[in-house]
Amino acid sequence: MRQLFEFFRGHASQAGELIAVSDDESALSRRELFARVVGFASELALAPKTVGILAPNGIDWVIAQLACAFAGKTVVPLPTFFSATQLEHVVRDASVEFILASERTAELVGQSGLPTRTIAGGGTGTDFPEFVDGFGQIVYTSGSTGRPKGVRLQSGQIAWSAATLIAATQASANDSYLSVLPLPLLLETICSVFIPTALGAHVHFDAGLAERVGRGDATGIAKAFDALRPTASVLVPQLLKQWVAELKAADQAAPSSLRLVAVGGAPVPTAVANAAWSLGIPAFEGYGLSECCSVVAVNRPGERRPGTVGRPLSGLAVSIDDGEIVVDGPSIMDGYIGGTASRPWRTGDLGAIDQDGFLTVHGRKDSLIVTAFGRNVSPEWIETMLLADPRIAFCAVAGHGVPHLTALLIPSRQGAEWFAAASYAEIIDLCAILCEGAPRYAVPRAAVVIRIEDALKHRLLSNGRPARKAMARFLEDGAAAPSGSAVTSSTST
Incomplete structure (x- = not known):
């Protein structure tokens, strides 16, 4: 110095x-x-x-x-x-x-x-x-x-x-x-x-x-x-x-x-x-x-x-x-x-x-997801695919120990209108399209959408970046519905 x-x-x-x-x-x-x-x-x-x-x-x-x-x-x-x-x-x-x-x-x-x-x-x-x-x-x-x-x-x-x-x-x-x-x-x-x-x-x-x-x-x-x-x-x-x-x-x-x-x-x-x-x-x-x-x-x-x-x-x-x-x-x-x-x-x-x-870099060792079917998924891999869409500002993927993955999606300012008007089926279809290059077991089959204002209230963002552990807890603590259910957040757009 x-x-x-x-x-x-x-x-x-x-x-x-x-x-x-x-x-x-x-x-x-x-x-x-x-x-x-x-x-x-x-x-x-x-x-x-x-x-x-x-x-x-x-x-x-x-x-x-x-x-x-x-x-x-x-x-x-x-x-x-x-x-x-x-x-x-x-x-x-x-x-x-x-x-x-x-x-x-x-x-x-x-x-x-x-x-x-x-x-x-x-x-x-x-x-x-x-x-x-x-x-x-x-x-x-x-x-x-x-x-x-x-x-x-x-x-x-x-x-x-x-x-x-x-x-x-x-x-x-x-x-x-x-x-x-x-x-x-x-x-x-x-x-x-x-x-x-x-x-x-x-x-x-x-x-x-x-x-x-x-x-x-x-x-x-x-x-x-x-x-x-x-x-x-x-x-x-x-x-x-x-x-x-x-x-x-x-x-x-x-x-x-x-x-x-x-x-x-x-x-x-x-x-x-x-x-x-x-x-x-x-x-x-x-x-x-x-x-x-x-x-x-x-x-x-x-x-x-x-x-x-x-x-x-x-x-x-x-x-x-x-x-x-x-x-x-x-x-x-x-x-x-x-x-x-x-x-x-x-x-x-x-x-x-x-x-x-x-x-x-493939992702965090401690964030590796192992599904109920024994499939290993690095969440960062799927999240990077989802984030390629400008309508999604931040996201996280969870699913450890359950049959399929759930995506937590925070719309961008320009994407908020689309998510507000989209049906749940359209949101799931969007996830499938964005993750087209991933195997079926790694494609999210459930989704939670939460506004950026509510994400801040729940401390899901930090330094303008997603707080992974907080997002995973948010999903695990009841935001996501049981396997196979359609799910949206009470604070979704």
Whole structure:
């Protein structure tokens, strides 16, 4: 991390007038950003070691994140879309001692009783503090329940991952990055804060879109990209699908400025990826997990292989043991809170590596469904087929120990009208058509449809992504009718 700040200081002194960061309200040049960061780091020198950040995407977050890194603090991102119960658990579990908030979120953390500092207006001093080693981050792997796990990254994993991703993605100071994912997602922090800082590149935060994404709504993504015309961004598959749908509806193409859009967090339907490329979106599939500092493998410019998640990052040893993906290298976490990590790290994901070194991910080992007829089905395989339809925003498949599979379907904004008018038989027929390439035993024969608003109430979505365990419990706890019955949700559209 020390080297990153040397780069940061160099960018501020050379062409310091260039814009480094912007959001919907303001912009800071390289020189202004550096001054704000080092000034705020000086103010944090005597602050407690473990610091929470609760703020929307934007300049305030960048200043807080970099100042904490400069001051050797351990950062705990606090998602604005977490419930009060979830936030309370994270603060207690990570032993947060001090919270940095924006003017908008300061009131939310006032109830915690912890010392709180508002980011806005801070960091205006001119003293250059001494760099302090010891920066780390604790990220929480899931927001689907009140008890997400804390992953400790306190041994240089973030700096290593940022440097390795710069090489893998051919990032440079000429890039203009558009941030649309919530910053509590570790990959977004790496790609929108640490990589641009190291390179002197420009990053723009669309805070409004990021907040909607955190609630499972990506509406307006095409407009955001068209307005800024960036060169790079990171998306989850649902955002890519929404972007494709909006471009098709408007008979438009993506901005020609784009050179790389990394997509990860869940399987990318092949039909969606193909459609993205045909519309000018250079979508590169990747794979990773928080325990490995977000990225394990990614397709690169000039060497993309559709259907795979690319080759492993240089410096990582990736192998397959009894079908499970195993990873070792500098990005492995220090452990969950209260424990240490075993090496190599067994990911719990099933996959395969071809003769050219490209990795394919088949799904979670612990989510494997075994039907009453003894058939094994990876739910991710079927879910990816269902998600190829733009009318379906999110879905999950369940059926462990019963004769057939049931699909939980959450319609997209543009698909809500179709599902509201469709008969149950038409919904089942849609599932069969979308899963035409699967064997009969893997095709869902029952379905539950639930509106996205109700899915949020039931906490079936987290970080704009499906919360698999919560969705499976929702089906198992009575949403699905007995075998062979027609079933719809009481909250269906």
